[in-house]
Amino acid sequence: MTATTLRRTFHHYTLIISASPKNTEGKQGEKGLTPSPARRPGSRLTATAMIVAVTLTAFVLLAACQPPPPAKSPGRRIVSLDYCADQFVLGLADRADILAVSPDAGAAFSYMRTAAQGLPRVRLRAEDVLALEPDLVVRSYGGGPNARAFFERAGVPVLQIPFADNIAGARAVIRHAARGLGVPARGETLIAEMDARLRAARVQGPSARALYMTPAGYSAGPGTLVHDVLTAAGLDNFQPRRGWQPIPLEALAYDTPALVARADFGEGTSHDDAWTSFRHPVVRRTLHAVPVATLDGATTSCGGWFVADAVATLAALRRGSSTRAEP
Secondary structure, three states: OOHHHHHHHHHHHHHHHHHOOOOOOOOOOOOOOOOOHHHOOOHHHHHHHHHHHHHHHHHHHHHHHOOOOOOOOOOOOEEEOOHHHHHHHHHHOOHHHEEEEOOOOOOOOOOOOOOOOOOOEOOOOHHHHHHOOOOEEEEOOOOOOOHHHHHHHOOOOEEEOOOOOOHHHHHHHHHHHHHHOOOHHHHHHHHHHHHHHHHHHOOOOOOEEEEEEOOOOEEEOOOOHHHHHHHHOOEEEOOOOOOEEEOOHHHHHHOOOOEEEEEEOOOOOOOOOOOOHHHOHHHHHHHHHOOEEEEEHHHOOOOOOOHHHHHHHHHHHHHHHHHHHOO
16 A cells, blocks of 8 residues: 555545544433543444544554655657667667667667667658557657657657767767766767777878768769768868769779768669669669778667767778789
């Protein structure tokens, strides 16, 4: 029985005591006698109520001395709505606290796909999410533009994961996610590990030009996370135009980068059967002429600590190509 329940019960019996007939002297009868105590109305009820009240008071005092139950920590029932949010939930939160992740958590383009194994998936329908009774919903883009407002109106806090367009932004996103999940120290640990790997990947000597290409026919210029990954590996970007751009076929017809970073998003997601500019003869010629680093697309998709994987892969290829170029 909790202290609150005991207090309510005690209050109930207090009302009974207050409502009991008073044990005052009775009216004088025909013979002018006062009724004996054994016959005074309500005396037995009053005594019983008093015993119960005293007993309950003791229980209340004992309950009050007990330490309160530990407060429930925020975000202990977490639902993630998209694969970018999945990365931070799977990488930072306790597994026991994760109610469900998105349908893409185990896909080839999800960096934390192995950690997602065995966890329930949730369909991106409001009723399915609310049926889980989460304490926290984590999203980047999942559920559409109105999802955050909807869940907050329903009384469910939402942790919004922003996109990072450079490595400094990735640090900020990791820190933001870790604080929102209530594990700031884990975020700092991941940042420290990422920075250590970035320092180890630095290549000394003159830079070389590299072109990032996706099977869908796109490359990444300045202002993108991929551009910052190339720079961190000691490479200059062959694509001069800002943002995501088509593969520069014309430039490749007259010029050649020192190496190519080819994104691989896994079987069934890399446009293997589609005709894109990636299949153009000038691209095929380039891929056969220069060293090619195959990058796991998951390492550059969501701006987390795993960008260090991409930097390390590119730096290793650059070191190898520099060694081969020496006389």
